[in-house]
Amino acid sequence: MYSAKVKVTLRKSILDPQGKAVETSIRSLGYDKVTDTRIGKYIELTLDVESEQEARRVMDEICSKLLANPVMEDYEFEITEIKSS
Amino acid sequence: MKTVRFGVVVFPGSNCDHDVYYVLKTLLKQDVRFLWHKQTSLEDCDVIILPGGFSYGDYLRCGAIARFSPIMKEVAGFAARGGIVMGICNGFQILCESGLLPGALIRNRSLRFICKNVSLKVENKKSIFTNSFVKADINQFKLPIAHAEGNYICDENTLSELESNKQILFRYIDNPNGSLADIAGIINKEGNVMGMMPHPERACEKLLGSEQGLNIFRSITESFN
Numbered sequence: 001m002y003s004a005k006v007k008v009t010l011r012k013s014i015l016d017p018q019g020k021a022v023e024t025s026i027r028s029l030g031y032d033k034v035t036d037t038r039i040g041k042y043i044e045l046t047l048d049v050e051s052e053q054e055a056r057r058v059m060d061e062i063c064s065k066l067l068a069n070p071v072m073e074d075y076e077f078e079i080t081e082i083k084s085s
Numbered sequence: 086m087k088t089v090r091f092g093v094v095v096f097p098g099s100n101c102d103h104d105v106y107y108v109l110k111t112l113l114k115q116d117v118r119f120l121w122h123k124q125t126s127l128e129d130c131d132v133i134i135l136p137g138g139f140s141y142g143d144y145l146r147c148g149a150i151a152r153f154s155p156i157m158k159e160v161a162g163f164a165a166r167g168g169i170v171m172g173i174c175n176g177f178q179i180l181c182e183s184g185l186l187p188g189a190l191i192r193n194r195s196l197r198f199i200c201k202n203v204s205l206k207v208e209n210k211k212s213i214f215t216n217s218f219v220k221a222d223i224n225q226f227k228l229p230i231a232h233a234e235g236n237y238i239c240d241e242n243t244l245s246e247l248e249s250n251k252q253i254l255f256r257y258i259d260n261p262n263g264s265l266a267d268i269a270g271i272i273n274k275e276g277n278v279m280g281m282m283p284h285p286e287r288a289c290e291k292l293l294g295s296e297q298g299l300n301i302f303r304s305i306t307e308s309f310n
Contacts, residue, residue: 010191014191014238015194017196017263018192021196041145066145066149066150069149071181071188071189071240072189
């Protein structure tokens with residue numbers, strides 16, 4: 001069993017209005033050294049597969065088909081083995 | 086006049102399906118039926134409409150889940166054979182998610198849900214969807230918009246293709262949502278698949294303030310004659 005933690009973010013080339021609004025708010029709190037605020041999604045799931053390689057292959061498929069839209073988003077994920085106790 | 090058979094796809098969360106049905110059936114006297122999203126038959130329809138709404142609660146991204154509804158495989162095949170497909174609002178988002186139209190629709194620049202009448206102009210008046218516009222409406226007509234994710238984006242190459250193939254059908258006169266190049270509606274390269282954010286089905290009767298939306302539905306039925 002493997003656990004996957006997926007991060008989906010708007011591509012760098014795309015203006016992120018939500019990130020911009022949050023950054024304005026952060027700055028209004030007095031943190032004027034903050035820049036490049038981007039908002040994304042975080043998704044966790046468990047995979048019942050035999051190897052890490054298989055987990056990576058399946059996650060690439062799931063991310064590119066559904067979790068992220070390649071027109072506007074990038075994704076990255078971390079895979080860790082769940083050791084049965 | 087041929088009676089055109091329209092199919093209005095109903096996803097869980099569609100909420101403009103009955104409006105489109107009413108316009109086509111009662112006002113334009115066409116043959117219309119609802120198609121449940123789990124169906125795998127398009128029932129020999131001549132035109133497929135993906136209506137507005139919030140399919141699957143807009144979970145993940147607008148249209149991202151509806152895109153995998155069983156009927157969408159049939160819609161994609163139908164479109165590939167040259168069948169006429171029109172997506173309104175959430176329907177436009179679904180068409181982009183499914184790759185039947187280029188680009189994507191992201192959050193409005195203002196971050197707000199915008200519900201108001203906007204002025205539009207027809208950029209390509211020779212398409213299936215615009216061929217019978219009333220002359221006076223071509224340079225300016227009004228339709229309501231009601232969306233939070235109507236900000237159209239695509240990469241530079243796609244934009245120049247859209248421009249050079251005359252795929253930009255409608256532009257906003259006063260851009261409400263940040264859309265690239267003021268884009269309000271586009272067609273695919275072949276011209277048989279169209280998506281637009283404004284709601285023509287909400288502007289088809291004088292009683293509701295405007296009939297300028299009829300221009301679009303009439304153009305479709307005219308293209309069969």
